[in-house]
Amino acid sequence: MVRVGLISDTHGLLRPAAVDFLRGCERIVHAGDIGHAALLEALAEVAPVTAVRGNNDRDAALADLPGTAVLQVGEVRMYVLHDLKQLAIDPVAEGFHVVLSGHSHRPLVEERAGVLYVNPGSAGRRRFSLPIAVGELVIEGREVMPRIVELDG
Incomplete structure (x- = not known):
């Protein structure tokens, strides 16, 4: 069993509660709008990080981050991007x-055509009345068990 931590839309704010939740993960995925490279360095002290650049990641230190990433965890193939509306591939045809994703600040767990779509929501500053949240994927073989956890604001 492998635990993958999910975080997005931190916008430069790494909450201690988010770090506590991510402890024990074998990998962390940050789905963009990171804010500062130091935030990724802090996450890397917890577990290896896969990160994509978000639409607000204009800092020169984040300029080299890719817009998308492919991650293989055991038998599970994942595609990472910031804004789901920018999805330019067919995940089914590509074998994902x-x-x-991130961007919307709205947590999402939804299956479409056999593909699991997960957005952990925003772990940064509260936006409107949306929750502050992080997530995880627990992977065993090809089974993926997603979970979104709201953090105290």
């Missing part, structure tokens, strides 16, 4: 099991 999971699509991870």
